[in-house]
Amino acid sequence: MTNPNDPSLTSWIETGADSDFPVQNLPFGIFKTQSSSPRIGVAIGDQVLDLAIMNKLGFFDKIKIDNSVFTNQYLNDFIALGKQTTSGVRDRISQLLQSDNPELRDNKEAQAKVLHYQSNVQMLMPVKVGDYTDFYSSIDHATNVGTMFRDPDNALLPNWKHLPVGYHGRASSITISGTSFHRPKGQTKPNEAEPPVYGPCRLLDFELETAFIIGKETQLGDSISTANADEHIFGMVLFNDWSARDIQTWEYVPLGPFLAKNFASTISPWVVTLEALEPFRTAGYKQEPKVLPYLEYSGDKNIDISLDVLIQPENTEETLVSHSNYKFMYWTMEQQLAHHTVNGCNMNIGDMLASGTISGPRPDSFGSMLEITWRGTKPVKMKDGSERKFINDNDTVIMRGYCRKDGVRIGFGECKAKVLPAK
């Protein structure tokens, strides 16, 4: 069995040097065509492989999975089979797509049944999200926010370096890339001396994040150690944590963000497995002061994922507004999961845990308009000549993410959504 991450592997399906989906990636998602019901697919190049038909045609015969797992509107039941099985499926797909394997390559009849161009299918929410948690784990982001709103000399709150601060978010309003939404309305207090007012949010922002998806459940009372955390992480997606800054400012004391966040979040459709990301692990921040033992970890646990944010005003081209990287995270996913369960909080398959805004150290790597324009004081220029302090009606925000090493590039596809005017 070859290692499916081997940089030397090539596929008989042309993938191109800039494709997000070479044979080393093989992310899972849910798609449907005009004539098919929702089912599990794997991305390869600009195509998607229909796992339900693959299974029916006997390509996974040695793995033995009931086809209802594949003809499903969510990945949850598939993920629940366990990493040994899901990795086995990825390994088998890798084998079948490798240049020298004739099984599917030379079977045009089967290819016609199992391959679709991505442009011809509709991607759906990959998982049913039970609970969604958002962290606040980028030190540059937390420092920027603390500097703007509190005290530049004490930008980080006392707890920040001792635990990965997090809070619960709304699962129901997480939507798949391509889902437009209306600018939220709500209560804000634009004038300190006047009563609050009701109306459309004026300071609509994106937050560049990633999220990981729970792959193995725990029972109430159980904790997950940093050493075991990876067993519980199925994979990752890009995550846009849309934020209404003016609603947040007025509502969030003392119990945290609520309506400023729960009107919409957008995720990318392909779940990139933790296995596919392993070659791109990199060292994390040196954590000083030393963390408590339950948060200690060993090895390289950050991941080098380039992250781009682009704004596309209506009918014009995209403008890059941020180029960040997941490696800038102070707290790792393994620490986030260990902290989240240290009190016995139970995890379910499909639960989504987001990183918090991922800002790098330089202004061109900040992960939100709040930081990029420094509260609107430094507007950014679009290619069409217009300026942005925050996000305008009919703007589309696009996030892209990819890892690159040893000549291999694996990506996440797009996380994209358009803001419609308030209803």
Next chain:
Amino acid sequence: MTNPNDPSLTSWIETGADSDFPVQNLPFGIFKTQSSSPRIGVAIGDQVLDLAIMNKLGFFDKIKIDNSVFTNQYLNDFIALGKQTTSGVRDRISQLLQSDNPELRDNKEAQAKVLHYQSNVQMLMPVKVGDYTDFYSSIDHATNVGTMFRDPDNALLPNWKHLPVGYHGRASSITISGTSFHRPKGQTKPNEAEPPVYGPCRLLDFELETAFIIGKETQLGDSISTANADEHIFGMVLFNDWSARDIQTWEYVPLGPFLAKNFASTISPWVVTLEALEPFRTAGYKQEPKVLPYLEYSGDKNIDISLDVLIQPENTEETLVSHSNYKFMYWTMEQQLAHHTVNGCNMNIGDMLASGTISGPRPDSFGSMLEITWRGTKPVKMKDGSERKFINDNDTVIMRGYCRKDGVRIGFGECKAKVLPAK
């Protein structure tokens, strides 16, 4: 058709003056017996009526509901039938249980199949909770907390009287009454000058709350008005929002409570329908300053629900520590729901929205140990002679709730859980 809330109704099943479940209540829940799978039941006196068998025997023939709705581990599919149908089922059950109706009364064979003593069945989670939100809507509670931790002269934060402050909580750790849990462990900072420490929570508290369950979904972008809110509320349960005060103090800035809450919440098993609660509506607080138009409402929207909290140390009798009332709420459920959706946040059937701690104006009506013992400065005496500042290992906390008017008493049953020592 008689009004099922009519105080003059009696049942051929003996219910007793102090029963929570007279024929005027008829709450829905999920139960199983030693020999049966989970199914929907309705409480009557000290018995439970098996709706799956009732339907099979033809007692609901005019309503026509597929039996899979009743032989279900959650109420969600039943609730999704809509209020016209679920109220129709309640009306029909009321009819069948009324003293003068012979259909079931005189059919001993059917009775043997459809009635179980509650003491012989196991109650299960009534709904699959998608998202759980907790509000902070009791003015006495917010004032007490603000007085203790901030400024007695400005106890309420500036936003408190303008909007029902709320935050997202963890759905996965909501458990059914009777589920014990281990004292949570976590990070606290007992000494201001020292680094944080890891260990069992020392200040474990209950919070006396109720929660309402969403009965009609909305799509992303939709808002619910206060006038339409009741259409979207299926019913209510008692809710113990267990809280680790020392964990909360250290973690909650700036994004709100997280591990201090998500280790366990406990609910009562019977969902009392909004229809059954209607006779007990009462006037709410006069809201000054005037709220924004989207939060205005008309009519009596508070509900007179007596609420008791008792602590039972191991192997001894219960001690009443609080006698509060849901009528003390400043913000109504209708306002909470209008606020929650003003930004287009979508609601799903089974979503749970809790009140926040319900404290009354007097110390004996405070809804948490934090308030009752005023941060531990005024311990309360148990009947066995011991004292409590917070909740000890092996203590059981019991909440009970009931409405009483015109000789009718309808109740919620118990919300009860025991705290086991830290693992």
